[in-house]
Amino acid sequence: MSHAPAVTAIDPEVRDWPASRRVEVDEALSHYPNRRSAVLPLMWIAQREWGWLSPPVLRLVARTAELPEPEVFGIATFYTMFNLRPVGRHHLQVCMTISCSLMGADRLFRHLERKLGIGHGETTPDGRFTLRRVECLAACGRGPCMQVNFDYHENLDEARVDALLETLT
Amino acid sequence: MSATCKVTIDGHTIEVPAGTLLTDAARAADVHVPIFCSHQKLPPLGACRICVVEVGLPRRGPDGKPALDSAGTPVVTWMPKPQTACTTYVADGMQVRTTSPEAVTARKGVMEFLLVNHPLDCPVCDEGGECQLQDLAFAFGADFSRMDEAKRTFVSEDLGPVVKKEANRCIVCMRCVRYCDEIMGDDALTAHQRGVRTEISSFDRQPLDCEQCGNCIEVCPVGALTALPYRFKARPWDLRQHITVCPYCANGCSVRLGVRGMEILRARGTEHRGVNQEYLCVRGRFGYEFVNDAERLSSPLVRSGGSLTPTGFDAAVDFAAARLREVAAAHGPGAVAFLGGEKLNLEEAYLYQKLARAVLGTNHVDARTRFTARLPGEAVLRATGGGRPLLSLEDLGHAEEVLVLGDDLQGESPFAQAVLVRGQHQAGLHLTIAHPRRVKLARPKFRGEWLAYRPGSEAALLNGLVRAALERGTPDGLPSDVAAGLPALRQAVAEWTPARTEQATGVPARAIEAAAARLAQARRRAILFGRAFTEHPAAADLLRGIESLGWASGALSAARSEVMYIGPQHDSQGALDMGLVPDLLPGYVPVGDAAGRKPFEQQWAATLPAEPGLSAPEILRAAAEGRIRALWIVGDEWLRSAPDRALAEQALAACDLVVVSELFLTETARRAHVVFPVCSFAEKEGVVVNCERRLQRAARAIAPKRGTRPDWEVFQAVARALGVRWSFRTAEDVFREIARLVPGYRGRSWATLVPLGPQWALEAPAAATLGAAREGAPPAGEGLWLLSGGTLFLQGSLSHRGRLLPKLAKAARARLHPAEARRLGVAEGDAVELAGPAGTLRLPAALDVEVPEGSVFVPYAHAEVELNRLGAPAGAGLKVVVRPARVAERVGA
Numbered sequence A: 001m002s003h004a005p006a007v008t009a010i011d012p013e014v015r016d017w018p019a020s021r022r023v024e025v026d027e028a029l030s031h032y033p034n035r036r037s038a039v040l041p042l043m044w045i046a047q048r049e050w051g052w053l054s055p056p057v058l059r060l061v062a063r064t065a066e067l068p069e070p071e072v073f074g075i076a077t078f079y080t081m082f083n084l085r086p087v088g089r090h091h092l093q094v095c096m097t098i099s100c101s102l103m104g105a106d107r108l109f110r111h112l113e114r115k116l117g118i119g120h121g122e123t124t125p126d127g128r129f130t131l132r133r134v135e136c137l138a139a140c141g142r143g144p145c146m147q148v149n150f151d152y153h154e155n156l157d158e159a160r161v162d163a164l165l166e167t168l169t
Numbered sequence B: 001m002s003a004t005c006k007v008t009i010d011g012h013t014i015e016v017p018a019g020t021l022l023t024d025a026a027r028a029a030d031v032h033v034p035i036f037c038s039h040q041k042l043p044p045l046g047a048c049r050i051c052v053v054e055v056g057l058p059r060r061g062p063d064g065k066p067a068l069d070s071a072g073t074p075v076v077t078w079m080p081k082p083q084t085a086c087t088t089y090v091a092d093g094m095q096v097r098t099t100s101p102e103a104v105t106a107r108k109g110v111m112e113f114l115l116v117n118h119p120l121d122c123p124v125c126d127e128g129g130e131c132q133l134q135d136l137a138f139a140f141g142a143d144f145s146r147m148d149e150a151k152r153t154f155v156s157e158d159l160g161p162v163v164k165k166e167a168n169r170c171i172v173c174m175r176c177v178r179y180c181d182e183i184m185g186d187d188a189l190t191a192h193q194r195g196v197r198t199e200i201s202s203f204d205r206q207p208l209d210c211e212q213c214g215n216c217i218e219v220c221p222v223g224a225l226t227a228l229p230y231r232f233k234a235r236p237w238d239l240r241q242h243i244t245v246c247p248y249c250a251n252g253c254s255v256r257l258g259v260r261g262m263e264i265l266r267a268r269g270t271e272h273r274g275v276n277q278e279y280l281c282v283r284g285r286f287g288y289e290f291v292n293d294a295e296r297l298s299s300p301l302v303r304s305g306g307s308l309t310p311t312g313f314d315a316a317v318d319f320a321a322a323r324l325r326e327v328a329a330a331h332g333p334g335a336v337a338f339l340g341g342e343k344l345n346l347e348e349a350y351l352y353q354k355l356a357r358a359v360l361g362t363n364h365v366d367a368r369t370r371f372t373a374r375l376p377g378e379a380v381l382r383a384t385g386g387g388r389p390l391l392s393l394e395d396l397g398h399a400e401e402v403l404v405l406g407d408d409l410q411g412e413s414p415f416a417q418a419v420l421v422r423g424q425h426q427a428g429l430h431l432t433i434a435h436p437r438r439v440k441l442a443r444p445k446f447r448g449e450w451l452a453y454r455p456g457s458e459a460a461l462l463n464g465l466v467r468a469a470l471e472r473g474t475p476d477g478l479p480s481d482v483a484a485g486l487p488a489l490r491q492a493v494a495e496w497t498p499a500r501t502e503q504a505t506g507v508p509a510r511a512i513e514a515a516a517a518r519l520a521q522a523r524r525r526a527i528l529f530g531r532a533f534t535e536h537p538a539a540a541d542l543l544r545g546i547e548s549l550g551w552a553s554g555a556l557s558a559a560r561s562e563v564m565y566i567g568p569q570h571d572s573q574g575a576l577d578m579g580l581v582p583d584l585l586p587g588y589v590p591v592g593d594a595a596g597r598k599p600f601e602q603q604w605a606a607t608l609p610a611e612p613g614l615s616a617p618e619i620l621r622a623a624a625e626g627r628i629r630a631l632w633i634v635g636d637e638w639l640r641s642a643p644d645r646a647l648a649e650q651a652l653a654a655c656d657l658v659v660v661s662e663l664f665l666t667e668t669a670r671r672a673h674v675v676f677p678v679c680s681f682a683e684k685e686g687v688v689v690n691c692e693r694r695l696q697r698a699a700r701a702i703a704p705k706r707g708t709r710p711d712w713e714v715f716q717a718v719a720r721a722l723g724v725r726w727s728f729r730t731a732e733d734v735f736r737e738i739a740r741l742v743p744g745y746r747g748r749s750w751a752t753l754v755p756l757g758p759q760w761a762l763e764a765p766a767a768a769t770l771g772a773a774r775e776g777a778p779p780a781g782e783g784l785w786l787l788s789g790g791t792l793f794l795q796g797s798l799s800h801r802g803r804l805l806p807k808l809a810k811a812a813r814a815r816l817h818p819a820e821a822r823r824l825g826v827a828e829g830d831a832v833e834l835a836g837p838a839g840t841l842r843l844p845a846a847l848d849v850e851v852p853e854g855s856v857f858v859p860y861a862h863a864e865v866e867l868n869r870l871g872a873p874a875g876a877g878l879k880v881v882v883r884p885a886r887v888a889e890r891v892g893a
């Protein structure tokens, strides 16, 4: 069940940081006495740029941080917020932890599954939504809650979610 | 703090050095403390918690002295929780309980956690029967589980052709990951995910891009990592285990062969024995396939008419003896020569030259068949300190500064490389790698210095280093002959200023000075050299340069040597020691030294020739020109190893008699008149000598394959057919004669060589030869410098016989710098033709930034690469013209 499949889709084009990201990359590196310490900020920059961390992207991060490639891969899998597969434009992350769960997160999640026709970790064929269960988002007082990309939406129910989805194009 | 501590473990009080870990103290006290994650070669981690014990310390009074109770015994303060023994260092007065109810309960608890997700599939697990988890579950675990949740499961993976992974069995001890990183320097494995889902795998679950050593399998305490080549082949209790010495390089690792019937089913490290303990490289671990190969020769062959015909052993012996006698009678003993022998056991090497010298009366004996020029037999001995006590492989790991001259240790000496990687990681060892190519150890991650000298500038580099080292002053502890010779040496290298050296070698002046300074200042250092210099056409000069550098830098002193020679074969050192060179008798006694010859003449009841014989490259030429008419070649695919293929073909065709001792019908054997099928390393016993000059017993693991005999029996049979009365019953008998006669070996016996023999040293070291190295003339003609070197996955023609090693090695490529390739109009995978003075070679090209511009790198160990077809290097090396082969012949990637 917890076997994470190999990252299959790869983008062979990625060789280097685009010129537009150079400043950010240099800035991230400048914060630390050695390059390896910048590995997490570099992954964030990469994810902002490419949406997910493909093997070529992780190789680039490894080169930039002067870390062994397998180690960088391990780091990327350690944190759940790095995407190791392509995600849709809107990444719906539904909290399933206890407070939200008591407030109906399971029902909400099932509703989303039915409505979008996708399950946990899947993406709609049009690339619009990716649905995912996550652990506590630290908004426990206002459950059920869902994070969409970097925005929080709280005190949700089916109707509110439906209305929200309309606005996410 | 006192240098030793008294510790009481389960009532046994022992004294151990301060800084000892409790696990090691317990071992010393003969108390069993179980471990999973801790490992002798890795720093303490404390990941698995199985080693928990109760620890107490004496309570101290206000005066700092141990407090005593009313009965006068020290009061012990027990730590409130059990401690991991593998991360706890001993302290004076420490009390340890491993079997108290607290310790036992804690261990049981750890065991229960470890088994929460474990599949308990021992019946189908290759580790079963030698699994530490199985053993400890049996010894310490409960017999039922309180867990009824579903276990988390992973999918099983083949991580390449060697490593099989069943992550369900993994206890996340991290040994594999850390070993690969800290000792192999490969970082190929990593932990994916976290917590209960942690899984060991590679980058993106791809096949491991690594040395394929299988040491991760070896150190895995459970069946999570197992060896694919051994998968489902046997149960450990069905195997006989024999410890012998690996035949694939001069490091002399101990290997534990697992044998069933007549078949070797696996090879493993030895855990606590040998120079290597658990370590083996890919060749040592997976290279035994040739022993079981169906094509092994099983009968002597004698040429009759045009073909080789199977014949009985006695008939073959008589044939060889009669023809040897004829040739010697017709053309004199100088018409007979003996080649090869670096793969023989010591006793066999000894008898081989005894046959040549005492029976046939010739000094044309040389094991060093690859050499391109004559090198005095003593050169290696002198370069390594004249026989003074030599640093060991273990010392190597504790050196502060190590200079590797010209060899890629990954191919030539994998274990020494692992020692250096570990020293760099764990003990602050600094590496200086002098090599034209960026070899593994020269990569930035090992934080050393890479002296990227231009091919052909080896002599200049040595001279520059010698001068820079002497600039730092005169080292201490020089013997008087060296001290007296230093002014002359100073003079001889005076012109090699850092600036001039930079000009000649391309290595920055600053780097040369810094490297010399590091060597001179280090308290413990090492200089390593091997084939790249001994097989160089200017070898004699280069070895004098190495020797001079040794004395100039303090690596050699009156008391000791820190210069190590890494020969091409596992018993290269033994062959030198036993006089398989044209100018020395066993024990480095010059053939021209009448007094030194005497004991040999007495023992052998023969008058020995006093003129030095021809060296291997000279024998090659003499045989091709018809001056040598009979050749014996032992364990050597000479057509590949002789420096000039065309000349070797000519020589074999011209000789009246060619005798070959071999395991297989090699190309060379096909051209012989007599072929003797001989035993492999696993089928005979004897002594071998590794690069630290350590004597080790190589044991017999299986009976000789049908029809084969150990080489020494063949030599003895032929000697007897020639009329001498040798009567050795065993190899040990031969060793007894060696121990009576040979300087450096006197007084030794087989019994004292187990498990690990001593490093030999000479009571009277050889005199030093100081001097600058003369530069060889640059090779004539245009073209690229030919660079070559060893390959991790292949070593010698025996390694070509199996399936796994050639598969791992992939096809050979001519490697070119991308800029060079662009100039030549060559793309990755294109076929290129290399043209040397004598012939051509065709290979697919590979682009490689690690190869310097102006040169082409071709590995020499692949079966399809016969570099000697290009012609022999001369002067400073060999140049070849590289051009694209016709487009139609593009070779697939």
Ligand code: SF4
Residues within 6 Å of the ligand: B162, B163, B176, B179, B180, B181, B184, B186, B187, B188, B189, B208, B210, B211, B212, B213, B214, B215, B216, B217
């Ligand atoms: S086989 Fe050797 S190099 Fe490869 S992953 Fe295992 S330990 Fe590392």
Ligand code: SF4
Residues within 6 Å of the ligand: B169, B170, B171, B172, B173, B174, B175, B176, B177, B200, B216, B219, B220, B221, B222, B224, B225
């Ligand atoms: S695979 Fe084996 S060595 Fe590696 S972490 Fe798991 S149990 Fe330890």
Ligand code: SF4
Residues within 6 Å of the ligand: B246, B247, B248, B249, B250, B251, B252, B253, B276, B279, B280, B281, B282, B283, B284, B285, B413, B414, B415, B416
């Ligand atoms: S390092 Fe050398 S001796 Fe050790 S296993 Fe490898 S080839 Fe054999």
Ligand code: FES
Residues within 6 Å of the ligand: A095, A096, A097, A098, A099, A100, A101, A135, A136, A137, A138, A139, A140, A143, A145
């Ligand atoms: S339980 Fe949902 S945000 Fe904490």
Ligand code: FES
Residues within 6 Å of the ligand: B034, B035, B036, B037, B038, B045, B046, B047, B048, B049, B050, B051, B052, B084, B085, B086, B087
């Ligand atoms: S052996 Fe001590 S914690 Fe693993």
